[in-house]
Amino acid sequence: MASEPDETRDGVGLTHLDQALLADDTVTKRQLVDHLDAVADRMLPLLGNRPLSVVRARGDQRFMQKNLPKGAPDWIRSVTFWSESSQRDVHYALAGDRATLLWFANQRAIEYHVPLTTADEPGTPTHLVIDLDPPEGADLAPVVAAARAVRSVLQQAGFEPAVKTSGAKGLHVVTPIRPAAMEDVHAATRAVAARAEKLEPDTTTTAFIRADRGGKVFLDATRAGGATVVAAYSPRVRPGLPVSCPVDWDDLDTVIPREITVRTPERFLEGPTWTERLGDARPIPQDLIDEGHTIPVARVAAMHEGKRRKRAAERGDS
Numbered sequence: 001m002a003s004e005p006d007e008t009r010d011g012v013g014l015t016h017l018d019q020a021l022l023a024d025d026t027v028t029k030r031q032l033v034d035h036l037d038a039v040a041d042r043m044l045p046l047l048g049n050r051p052l053s054v055v056r057a058r059g060d061q062r063f064m065q066k067n068l069p070k071g072a073p074d075w076i077r078s079v080t081f082w083s084e085s086s087q088r089d090v091h092y093a094l095a096g097d098r099a100t101l102l103w104f105a106n107q108r109a110i111e112y113h114v115p116l117t118t119a120d121e122p123g124t125p126t127h128l129v130i131d132l133d134p135p136e137g138a139d140l141a142p143v144v145a146a147a148r149a150v151r152s153v154l155q156q157a158g159f160e161p162a163v164k165t166s167g168a169k170g171l172h173v174v175t176p177i178r179p180a181a182m183e184d185v186h187a188a189t190r191a192v193a194a195r196a197e198k199l200e201p202d203t204t205t206t207a208f209i210r211a212d213r214g215g216k217v218f219l220d221a222t223r224a225g226g227a228t229v230v231a232a233y234s235p236r237v238r239p240g241l242p243v244s245c246p247v248d249w250d251d252l253d254t255v256i257p258r259e260i261t262v263r264t265p266e267r268f269l270e271g272p273t274w275t276e277r278l279g280d281a282r283p284i285p286q287d288l289i290d291e292g293h294t295i296p297v298a299r300v301a302a303m304h305e306g307k308r309r310k311r312a313a314e315r316g317d318s
Contacts, residue, residue: 009037012102021108023059027241027262033105035243035262039233040098042273046231048096049118051079053228054104055111057237068093069107076100079119094119110237111167113228116185122226125177125185126281128159129229130193131220132171135213140171142203144252146217147171149199151249153192157285162277165257167236167244170217172229176281180289186224187292188284193221194295232274235262243267246274 005013017030036043053066068078068091077094095101095112104112116125130150134143147163150173154161161175177185193206196219205216223229235241241262247255248271260267 009033009102010099012099012106014102014106021057021110021241022237022239025239025241029105029108031262032108032110032235032241033102035235035241035265036101036105037098038265038269040101042268042275043112043231043233044096044098044101045275046233047094047101047112047114049094049120050114051081051090051092051119052095053092053113054107054109055113055237056107056109058108062237064113065109066090066092073103076103081122092119110235110241112231112234114231115226115228116224117226121179123182124179125182125224127278128154128175128177128185128189128192128284129223130173130189130196131166131223131229132173133218133220134169135215135217138215138217140255140257141253142217143169143171145200146196146204146219147173147252148249149196149204150192150219152199153195157192157288159282160279162246162274162279163249163252164232164244164246164274165242165255165260167230167234167242167257167260168238169257171247171252172244174229174278176278178281178283180284182224184284184289184292186297187290187295188288189221189224189292190295190297191288191292193219194291233268246272246277 003015005015006017007014014033017033019029021027021029021032053064055062055064068076077096078091079094080089080091083090116127116129118126132143132146151161154175159175161173164172166172197204197206203216204219205213206219207213230244232244232246234244242258243260243262245260245268
């Protein structure tokens with residue numbers, strides 16, 4: 001028997017609002033709902049026409065959900081794509097309205113991830129993203145230096161990128177792009193990372209294999225095409241529910257990502273929206289694309305290197 005709702009918003013019944021979301025944490029489901037309700041006007045334009053994946057959590061249990069659950073209201077818009085990896089159709093939600101966002105919040109959906117492509121044009125990325133991943137135990141200072149190196153490379157290519165916290169340990173540098181072939185966007189992203197590494201060689205790396213990074217910030221150039229990125233204003237499944245938050249470039253030296261949470265709405269409800277910060281799309285320069293096509297695809301190169309190392313170990317090579 002369904003529980004009686006604690007309250008109703010926009011026609012969506014909300015239940016068990018005073019339950020804690022995570023084990024050993026005090027953030028409640030009500031605080032998650034209140035956060036997503038408050039940021040809806042800023043967040044929905046980022047989700048509306050993009051296949052949505054969410055991370056749901058209850059206590060110690062958490063899982064990524066791509067398929068719109070059976071029994072979901074029929075008013076939730078969806079789109080279906082074939083998944084090569086799982087060899088099946090996946091029915092993704094399109095969260096373009098407040099009611100859908102509230103419904104997912106009531107399902108304890110904490111994280112909201114979308115691809116860099118839209119449902120209408122799944123083969124055409126709309127943004128270029130470099131994900132900056134710090135080494136274990138590092139503070140944000142080397143990540144900030146890496147972000148500024150990426151910004152410099154993008155500015156030299158004619159872009160004005162924006163930056164946001166990932167809500168976890170790192171930063172995302174993002175710029176909108178005019179339509180380009182998927183493989184060209186992948187290539188340009190690799191070139192941006194490679195150029196940024198040359199600007200900050202002592203603290204950054206493009207090494208895909210973690211053991212090869214040498215304690216440096218990883219310039220992740222694999223967030224292109226169908227890969228997903230956590231949306232701005234989305235909470236993360238971490239104690240306190242930190243939020244992926246747009247940041248002014250001038251404030252990067254003082255930002256402490258873990259302190260930007262669902263309990264600090266003043267940090268993300270004031271100032272320009274993420275959409276406003278990103279500005280207009282600009283074309284990718286051909287030289288960036290050409291350079292990128294000379295750089296091996298990271299995952300493919302890592303796979304071949306892994307096989308080479310395995311063969312060497314089997315032969316007993318030093």
